[in-house]
Amino acid sequence: AQSVSQHNHHVILSEAASLELGCNYSYGGTVNLFWYVQYPGQHLQLLLKYFSGDPLVKGIKGFEAEFIKSKFSFNLRKPSVQWSDTAEYFCAVNGQGSSASKIIFGSGTRLSIRP
Amino acid sequence: EAQVTQNPRYLITVTGKKLTVTCSQNMNHEYMSWYRQDPGLGLRQIYYSMNVEVTDKGDVPEGYKVSRKEKRNFPLILESPSPNQTSLYFCASSPPSGADTQYFGPGTRLTVL
Numbered sequence: 001a002q003s004v005s006q007h008n009h010h011v012i013l014s015e016a017a018s019l020e021l022g023c024n025y026s027y028g029g030t031v032n033l034f035w036y037v038q039y040p041g042q043h044l045q046l047l048l049k050y051f052s053g054d055p056l057v058k059g060i061k062g063f064e065a066e067f068i069k070s071k072f073s074f075n076l077r078k079p080s081v082q083w084s085d086t087a088e089y090f091c092a093v094n095g096q097g098s099s100a101s102k103i104i105f106g107s108g109t110r111l112s113i114r115p
Numbered sequence: 116e117a118q119v120t121q122n123p124r125y126l127i128t129v130t131g132k133k134l135t136v137t138c139s140q141n142m143n144h145e146y147m148s149w150y151r152q153d154p155g156l157g158l159r160q161i162y163y164s165m166n167v168e169v170t171d172k173g174d175v176p177e178g179y180k181v182s183r184k185e186k187r188n189f190p191l192i193l194e195s196p197s198p199n200q201t202s203l204y205f206c207a208s209s210p211p212s213g214a215d216t217q218y219f220g221p222g223t224r225l226t227v228l
Contacts, residue, residue, distance in 0.1 A: 004157075006157075009155070034216075034217075036217075036219075042221075043205065043219040043220060043221045043222055044158075044205065044207075044217075044219040045219070046216045046217070049215075049216060090157060090158065092158075101146065101163055101165055101171065102160065102163070102173065102174075103148070103160055103163075103217070104160075104174075105150070105157045105158040105159070105160075106157050107155055107156055107157035108157045108158075
């Protein structure tokens with residue numbers, strides 16, 4: 001079955017700490033991978049995406065993610081978090097070609113940053 | 116400004132009273148989709164549409180209907196709402212078949228009593 005797992009439900013860090021949020025997926029075939037962020041009271045917006053090529057992708061606000069095909073993972077990282085990174089983070093996957101239209105989201109990771 | 120709009124933003128209703136949540140985008144996107152967001156479950160796709168008059172079920176379509184008569188609009192219809200449809204609903208649009216970035220609306224918080 002197609003699924004996305006985000007094992008960290010709630011992460012609490014202090015400012016300047018490094019961040020890594022896990023994302024593992026189960027999806028047959030070639031995939032596209034996304035990280036979306038939802039700031040408090042706001043709608044989801046794209047942080048970064050991977051379609052093909054360099055497995056290390058850089059997004060907005062200093063975030064990056066690495067696609068490791070052998071581990072079916074797409075973990076999100078940031079070397080030094082800020083209080084403004086407090087938000088909920090969602091990993092998502094869809095297939096390429098005919099299966100591109102069905103998109104699976106993970107359950108989300110709530111990130112709280114202590115000032 | 117490029118955006119996806121949803122109306123209403125908040126709605127409290129009673130069981131069985133038909134309702135429609137509207138979604139409109141001004142980016143000429145072919146692909147549109149509806150999601151519901153529930154605590155601990157993330158976003159789950161309800162229905163999606165790859166173009167006008169083309170719609171298909173997502174993972175949780177039961178109790179919902181959609182239509183896509185115009186490219187810009189993709190309303191979500193609850194014919195007979197039930198309390199288990201209390202949720203936060205998001206509409207999204209994307210240029211090709213959903214393979215690219217999705218642009219989300221601000222959300223509609225629905226409570227069914």
